[in-house]
Amino acid sequence: MEITTRDYKRSNVIRVTGRVDASTYSQLEEKLNEYIENGQAHLVLEMDGTEYLSSAGVRVLISAQKALKPRGGRLALSQPSARVRDVLDLAGLEVLFPIYDTTVAALASE
Amino acid sequence: MDQVTSAPGTGDFAQAELTVPADVRYLVIIRRFIHEAAQVLGAATKSIDDLVQAADELATNAILHGYRGQLGWIEVAVRPAGGDLLVILRDQAPPFDPRLVPEPDLSLPLERRPVGGLGVYLSRILTDEIRYHALPAGGNEVILVKRGVRAAK
Numbered sequence: 001m002e003i004t005t006r007d008y009k010r011s012n013v014i015r016v017t018g019r020v021d022a023s024t025y026s027q028l029e030e031k032l033n034e035y036i037e038n039g040q041a042h043l044v045l046e047m048d049g050t051e052y053l054s055s056a057g058v059r060v061l062i063s064a065q066k067a068l069k070p071r072g073g074r075l076a077l078s079q080p081s082a083r084v085r086d087v088l089d090l091a092g093l094e095v096l097f098p099i100y101d102t103t104v105a106a107l108a109s110e
Numbered sequence: 111m112d113q114v115t116s117a118p119g120t121g122d123f124a125q126a127e128l129t130v131p132a133d134v135r136y137l138v139i140i141r142r143f144i145h146e147a148a149q150v151l152g153a154a155t156k157s158i159d160d161l162v163q164a165a166d167e168l169a170t171n172a173i174l175h176g177y178r179g180q181l182g183w184i185e186v187a188v189r190p191a192g193g194d195l196l197v198i199l200r201d202q203a204p205p206f207d208p209r210l211v212p213e214p215d216l217s218l219p220l221e222r223r224p225v226g227g228l229g230v231y232l233s234r235i236l237t238d239e240i241r242y243h244a245l246p247a248g249g250n251e252v253i254l255v256k257r258g259v260r261a262a263k
Contacts, residue, residue: 063225
């Protein structure tokens with residue numbers, strides 16, 4: 001798994017490529033926590049390169065959303081692959097996360 | 111350690127097997143192994159992805175909550191049964207029947223939604239059936255069944 005970030009004025013894009021499973025989720029968790037602890041509230045997780053998302057990764061996403069929502073922020077998901085989209089739907093995440101077809105759309109909605 | 115066993119005259123007794131240490135770093139090997147074996151057995155891509163994830167979720171559980179850091183092994187087998195495909199997971203961890211785990215309530219709002227507890231649920235909805243046996247000598251055997259995913263011979 002690889003994580004790269006792009007910081008904008010009002011939002012931060014975290015791009016995660018590869019596989020998020022029980023052996024790699026902590027890297028994603030650390031990166032999200034870094035932004036949350038820095039007071040960033042509008043985060044976009046760019047997932048078109050995310051090949052695999054297990055429940056270990058889902059747990060990280062829900063934790064981040066729980067931390068961001070009380071401060072008026074949110075974690076949005078953009079460009080999930082069909083496979084990841086299936087997992088998000090099956091895990092009931094579509095009601096907890098705004099999901100956008102493009103990162104541009106996610107940024108525009110902030 | 112890879113091993114392929116087969117009985118002459120029928121493909122249905124052929125089974126690919128893999129044994130890896132009970133360590134989350136080997137999950138990627140388990141997923142690749144099931145993926146490759148299922149491809150060899152002619153399963154459809156979507157069904158392979160479902161079985162791979164279901165097995166990954168249950169193997170993760172066995173490693174993290176069964177063995178809890180103790181030295182151990184996860185055995186994986188991929189077996190055809192007519193048009194069906196079976197993934198068998200065995201461990202020597204304390205007894206754990208994934209069929210008995212209650213379903214999560216996905217209608218709960220964010221603030222009341224638990225962050226975890228989705229792994230077993232995903233493994234159930236991604237497969238058609240989960241069979242469980244407590245092994246006589248200790249440990250668990252879980253059989254994940256995906257039906258009608260192969261062109262049966």
